[in-house]
Amino acid sequence: MSDLYREHILDHYQHPRNYGTLENPDRTFEDSNPLCGDRIRIDLKLADDRIVDIRFTGRGCAISQAAASILTEMVKGKSLEEVKQLGAQELLEELGVPISPARRKCALLSLKVLKAAAYGLNEWPS
Amino acid sequence: MNAQASTRPLDIERIRADFPILQRTVRGGKPLVYLDSAATSQKPASVIEALAGFYRASNANIHRGIYELSEEASVLYEEARAKVARFIGAARAEEVVFVRNTTEAINLVARTWGATHLRPGDVVVTTILEHHSNIVPWQQLAAERGILVRFVDIDEDGRLRLDQLEQLLRTEPVKLVTVTHVSNALGTINPIPEIARLAHAAGALLLVDGAQSVPHLPVNVRELGADFLAFSGHKMLGPFGIGALWARYDLLASLPPFLGGGGMIRTVTTENFTPGDVPARFEAGTPSVADAVALGAAVDYLETIGMAAIRQHERALLAYALPRLEELPGIRLFGPVGEDRAGVISFTLGDVHPHDEAAILDQNGVAARAGHHCTQPLMRRLGVVATTRASFYLYNHEGDVDRLVEALEEARRVFGVAG
Helix, strand or coil: CCCCCCHHHHHHHHCCCCECCCCCCCEEEEEEECCCCEEEEEEEEEECCEEEEEEEEEECCHHHHHHHHHHHHHHCCCEHHHHHHCCHHHHHHHHCCCCCHHHHHHHHHHHHHHHHHHCCCCCCCC | CCCCHHHCCCCHHHHHHCCHHHHCEECCCEECEECECCCCCCCCHHHHHHHHHHHHHHCCCCCCCCCHHHHHHHHHHHHHHHHHHHHCCCCCHHHEEEECCHHHHHHHHHHHHHHHHCCCCCEEEEECCCCHHHCHHHHHHHHHHCCEEEEECECCCCCECHHHHHHHHHHCCEEEEEEECECCCCCEECCHHHHHHHHHHCCCEEEEECCCCCCCCCCCHHHHCCCEEEEECCCCCCCCCCEEEEECHHHHHCCCCCCCCCCCEEEECCCCEEECCCCHHHCCCCCCHHHHHHHHHHHHHHHHHCHHHHHHHHHHHHHHHHHHHHCCCCEEECCCCCCCECCEEEEEECCECHHHHHHHHHHCCEECEEECCCCHHHHHHHCCCCEEEEECCCCCCHHHHHHHHHHHHHHHHHHCCCC
């Protein structure tokens, strides 16, 4: 079996957790990676600046979608402040497979989207 | 060129032995299967040696150096130009302008010919098959000069809709048709002589992007009928950083300089300058001398093998590969099937993202490209975000195709692609 596409990655890709959208989310953000067409949207429901519910939708490669699924599990229940402090390395470690430089953008797209949502952005500052 | 050599099949094992990189392994000991020659070709030892040899033995700046080394470097540089000119059937060596790559050659035409011949409202016709390098320079001119850029579509097989081209030439003030000879994404070989006739009958010039044709097909500018031909050295066994623009001498002589600086002038005063002759006028600054010399060695190598033989070899590989790929359940193959198809195979596999496909290929030692291939308008036209692309050259053999198919079978297993 492949180094990159280990069972848990494929499982998250084929059976994504927290998949879908929220009605009346407190925060929502969507972004894409135009080079490969990966797209992720994340909705957050907050209580006292803490994530009480999270959903994502998206399309793209297995790495980007599995990472989004794993990320939603990582941050449910966390405060926005904790999310703002979350580093790329923590998500990469949670993925647990070797991510080459070319695939970092795929692996980290969901984190970028989540951070934008945590900071309450409506769009990326230009 | 040696017409005799072109009729014999290639001695692939002997050719492969000429390419040192094909001896190496990747991803923990797997033999390299290099299927990305449409992006860049590998280099034979003779080219690598020509490059190193120039720096070892002949390195000096060219022209105006009154000493032996400089004279020698100048001669080697101009000999390389003559080789490239002969290789594409140019009438004289001065018709070849050395540039960095195809992109720079196209920009040179846009900035010299385009800037002096295009007025607001004039139309440049390009095609949906083009690489971004043959779209963006014209869009830049459109933004700056108010010209219009029109696109010729493809049919369902990936062939150009020549009826649309004829319609545009009939109804709009088309000054330039700019089209790729071979599609880098689909492998379509466009009928350039026919397109040249149509363009010229309407009073338009024709620029041909030869980046994927000059390395792979016999190309003769007199038979093509194009007014400009742009191509890159690194895709034809040469080094990075050197390419060429060909145009007829009188056309080049009618154009203003490209970049300003040393080498491109005749005289300079504090008030003004007068431009130099063709092709120096377009080669401001110190050129990539060693790279040009090594490109000359690449041309020598290609001529020894014979371009007709290389084309025949790639055609045979394509004929071997396509039926095997078609057997894979869930595969979607793009591009035409027929004589007008070069050794480029773009495909998708079920709903597996091409980056995931290419990653599995990579783990099996197969170097193929996944993405939009710098053809985003074409990808949109095909309704995909990306494809995986395998592309052949003279050093590929059937074993490479077998390894590709095996790796794709693994990708199907990993991602559970059904038929």
